[in-house]
Amino acid sequence: RLADKIRSVQARIDSYLLFLPLISHIDIIHCLDQIHRMLISTGDGDCRTMASPSADSQSLLQRRLVLHGDGECEKFTMPQLAMATNNFAVDRQIGEGRSFGMMMYKGRLPDRREVAIRRASPRRKGDFLRELAILSPLRHDHIVRLLGCCVAAATTTSSAEDEDCLLVYEYIDNGTLYDHLHGSDGASSLVTTSWKTRIEILVGVSRAIEHLHSHAVPPVIHRDVKLSNILLDSSYAPRLSDFGLAVSCDEVECTAEMPILGTFEYMDPEYLSTGNLTPASDVYSFGVVMLELLTGKKAIHDEKHGAVVATSLVASVLPNMEAGDLMKELDRGPGLKPTPRQLKATEVVARTAVRCVHSQGKERPPMTEVVANLQEALDLLSLDE
Secondary structure (H helix, E strand, O other), X not given: OHHHHHHHHHHHHHHHHHHHHHHOOOOHHHHHHHHHHHEEEOOOOOEEEOOOOOHHHHHHHHHXXXXXXXXXXXXXXXXXXXXXXXXXXXXXEEEEOOOOOEEEEEEEOOXXXXXXXXXXXXXXXXXXXXXHHHHOOOOOOOEOOEEEEEEEOOOOOOOHHHOEEEEEEEOOOOOEHHHHHHOHHHHHOHHHOOHHHHHHHHHHHHHHHXXXXXXXXXXXXXXXXXXXXXXXXXXXXXXXXXXXXXXXHHHXXXXXXXXXXXXXXXXXXXXXXXXXXXXXXXXXXXXXXXXXXXXXXXXXXXXXXXXXXXXXXXXXXXXXXXOOOHHHOOOOOOOOXXXXXXXXHHHHHHHHHHHHOOOOHHHOOOHHHHHHHHHHHHHHHHOOX
């Protein structure tokens, strides 16, 4: 046991040595100020250090902008990304990020890779650095892949307010889970007609969150798990995206005051009331996602069509689910009338979801247990094949 602890500590030390530049956010505002002083734009908009930077400046720049010694994360130029998006044309926009100020574009690089490019406004540079720091070292089948970044000034005399900050991701071509369940994509989607597809998606997302909590070093809390942050590829395999609010657990531990942020209808009530952010906060948010896929209803919805007051999904469905009366709440859309085995599988999901949205974080299951339960539900469905 002591040897295991030593190995664990050594692994953390090794990781810090590699990624320390990327996981320190406490001085993020100061760093933004320093970065703009050390960056100039070349004639083609590329970012590089000044001709004769001091050793301290060179070190700080490398700490903040160089992602990996192995070159896995690319450093793009503004001309490359402008060309990829037809100069950021309106018809290349594919939506915004978590809120206004993080516009997303679809692009095609010269090597024909399709990418998603997120362009941050000046007031969102904190989110830019945060996402760059946390997402760049993460590698998981169900976490969106960050390919690289670009920081470029409009002119050689531009201030920090004029800098362009862009993140470049793999392009996931089938929209968001929200689009498929609640939006216009639902009419022709397996998400609306297949229990197996829904549970497969839940398994994939749960594995992504488990990776953040149990395998990332340091562990990461996403803080904004919701349907619109779950992307689907052409095979309906999910990718967890939008890490602009994510924090490392080390950051949570050493930051005395952290603003309460997230999407209200998915937010852990304990976190809302106390400001105490833990991995259990992600578990709660994922519990709401599970309830949405079980019921087909939005996290905040009209209990009756045209109702003036919106209703929390958790509050409206929990009484029946806790009483074991799942059929009263189960989605009754086309093709979703459950077989006996499908009903048993959805009951496993429902029991897990109820535990995940418990008002007290200490009563919620860890993501490792959630993954095991959802895999059990998926295995039940496989017996029907």
